[in-house]
Amino acid sequence: MPSDLNQKIYVAGHRGMVGSAIARNLQAKGYKNIITRTHAELDLTNQQAVKTFFETEMPDQVYLAAAKVGGIHANNTFPAEFIYDNLMVQNNVIHQAFVNGVRKLLFLGSSCIYPRLALQPMSEDALLTGKLEPTNEPYAIAKIAGIKMCESYNRQYGASHGVDYRSVMPTNLYGPGDNYHPENSHVIPALIRRFHEAKLANAPEVIIWGTGTPRREFLYVDDMAAASIFVMGLDKKTYDSQTQPMQSHVNVGFGSDVTIEEVAQAISKAVGYQGKISFDPTKPDGAPRKWMDSARLNQLGWKALKDLEAGLELAYVDFCTHNQSLVKL
Template identity: 60%
Template sequence: MVQVVTEPRIYVAGHRGMVGSAIVRVLRSQGHSGLITRTHAELDLCDQARVRTFFEAEEPDQVYVAAARVGGIHANSTYPAEFIYQNLMIEANIIHEAWRVGVKKLLFLGSSCIYPKLAPQPMREDSLFSGPLEPTNEPYAVAKIAGIKLCESYNRQYGHGHGTDYRSVMPTNLYGPGDNYDLQNSHVIPAVIRKLHLAKLAAEHNWPAIERDERTHGLIPEDLKRHLHDTCTVNPILRTTLWGTGTPKREFLYVDDLATACVQVMNQDRATYTVLTKPMLSHINVGCGQEITIMELAETIRKTVGYPGEVDFDASKPDGAPRKLMDSSCLTNLGWSAQVGLDEGLARAYADYLSRDVGV
């Protein structure tokens, strides 16, 4: 008798975002063709009734929770209410409604900001709740911690009798194709790529290209636009200023490496995963194990972009946590490792950025 193996029905929430699109790429490369996706226009994940209707209709076998409201220091500081409310609603609706229709396997995407601002380095999974959070992104961090605890709680209550197996991964700082280059809401790598690219265009006196960039990637703040205009026309001083002192250290992971980790963690056998993450099937870190100062990062991006000028730092602006290096030994013990180095990853990210030029 031939046993028919049915391909799992997999829902990727947030499939148009940087992380979700990378997960889709990895799943498709592994032969999964019938993925379930919905745009925000098709399904507002903050609307519990619509999320319930969706899960009742689709009944997926696996769920990746990659949908989230995300942003850098400026966005977190400006919109704390949106960051905590939207992320709490998204994760609560998806996790609960997945459980209601009998989804056994779910992967929640968190963030390294769940750990205390001054957590011992490298940060281990058991550093959670060991000290105060970084104030600039505390609302977002609290929401992500709640997502971890939702998964833990459903595992505790329904894991033995119902087979519920909900897992969480905490990635380090991410970058790569599909990133957000809006200067008001982006993270450090896309923000620096765009700023230095604009500065390069100004140095080349290419104002039409700067205008195209604004149409493609969003508004350029007025103070930066004036500086770019002066560089183009009046006072060609090739200097670009970035936020903070440049001294904090960060770890950066190419998003497709995260996606391979997510798929591996989702499909890891339960016994091995339980041994690594304790009986409640809690969270697991995902990082490359290497760190770099923001100043060094800016210099690397300057070379990648080909900007000929100087890079300064405005120490009156916030730095965030002084250091954020992940201990990813639990994951590497499963055989995973990052494959894309920073130089190669930045080159790919910059190529993706350039490919979006509207050209009109």
Template identity: 70%
Template sequence: MTNLNARIFVAGHNGMVGSAIVRQLQRRGYQHIVTRSSKELDLRNQAQVAAFFAEQQIDEVYLAAAKVGGIHANNTYPADFIYDNLMIETNVIHQAYTNGVKKLLFLGSSCIYPKLAAQPMLESELMNGYLEPTNEPYAIAKITGIKLCESYNRQYGVDYRSVMPTNLYGPGDNFHPENSHVVPALMRRIHEAKLSGLEEVMIWGTGSPKREFLHVDDMAEACVFVMNLDDTIYQENTQPMLSHINVGTGQDCTILELAQTIAKVVGFQGRITTDPIKPDGTPRKLMSVERLKALGWQAQIDLESGLSNAYQWFVEHQQELRGI
């Protein structure tokens, strides 16, 4: 049940997802939102996390803190991705339990599912095949987070839930030219092509792979919705091996269609072409969102509107983003 006076810790509030959760909680009237930057609190440090929870008397936790990045970053720094994420999850979840936190929501990633999972991907596909090698360390860390929540629920009777988002985008995204995901990467390239007067932007591969994209504000709304589901309703719709819930739109588009929509939003008048020599990656990644729809929530922000919102944020923050 909703408690507007609860002391809620949003771990990772400076990130795209965490900041969206804070905005959502503020809009709903929550009075006591607790945040700490990574400089103030290193979630990888067990002693610091223990001291924080002992002092703050937290009632609920949204665990959105994570080390994230695109294919290049995951491939280059696999040890960092598995170590940092494992430490964050284990410290926060254990100290939440130790200090009497009854409700916690862990945010995972769609990369937890096998590389060749049947489409759309059901929650039951978890651990049903080999992972995508390029981000396997990150995926294993996220699977561990789910299993931590399941295990603490079983052993200690707490209520720690997990949601698995599809590809996210929106205000606060990472627009780094090398370490960003596909939406901000394409948005920045196409924006710079417009400013330079280029006639063409080429994207990797054939443009035919299909991906699903969810605006971060929809994701934040889904997080608060799942956190506040009545215990009985939630438990009736989850089982020990299905204790996580997919969050997505249930719709996908090709990478070429995505690039063309971004070009429309940006106002780029040139051509979007493909480079079939470059790799395509997995042909399709679509989440099944039937369980979440059955619980009463579905995404509201369509792709073009969401991309327009993300682009507006990008343009407004050009000065601070110029150096990356």
């Protein structure tokens, strides 16, 4: 067995959609020493607890997928929690990783770090060039801080300590392990649940927030996990060839986007709902378009594999499998 498969790898947030996909993909690749902790076992907002964990476990690599996430409603309703929890988690994990000799760390950000009216597709260079989308600004600021924290530790400790902390910015993700909360989830899981419930109730119509015209890019979560492991596996010279010293993050996207109306129709088809789809223009749309420029990652040799139609079918199967209380209301 290659020695790198024996590395001790800590996946923070392994119960979340992205973290579970990363752990699943690492196991499939033969990694045998994956460390995880539930929130009950380790509160990542607790500085002392995180310090003790790193001093005890001494991981070789860290995938920082732990975060407080949610859709427009959740971000609007709980802005204090979104900025506080995310800042505390990433500050504690990144700093203790450094203190305890972790040289390789991957921080997972979000496409919301880019300005609301950024040129499309959004390139890595768009960071900090304009105003953020107001509905999720606290979350976005926390994620920007995480990127800059990784860059700062690289800048100060890269040469002297071999620190190599990287950041990936995924587009909108969906798939196994998603959050299907009726109010606090993202657009795809929220609509999967709504269309499923409408199908069971034989509802004649499903009304969706906004105009349906904003465009979004969606990436199946196992593709995101594969991209994360791919980025971590690149040698520093190769990775640095597509990044800049003070802008060392890379985008991870599918490569094309669709309107909210189009994704609603695709979800309706995957679920088997036959009723009418309407939109409520009195509700917020969010950013008019969010499409990532993933050219840097593509040039490094990675591309997404799962298209939206196939991914939605798998997501709906996962929803039905893991939400038995909702399958037959």
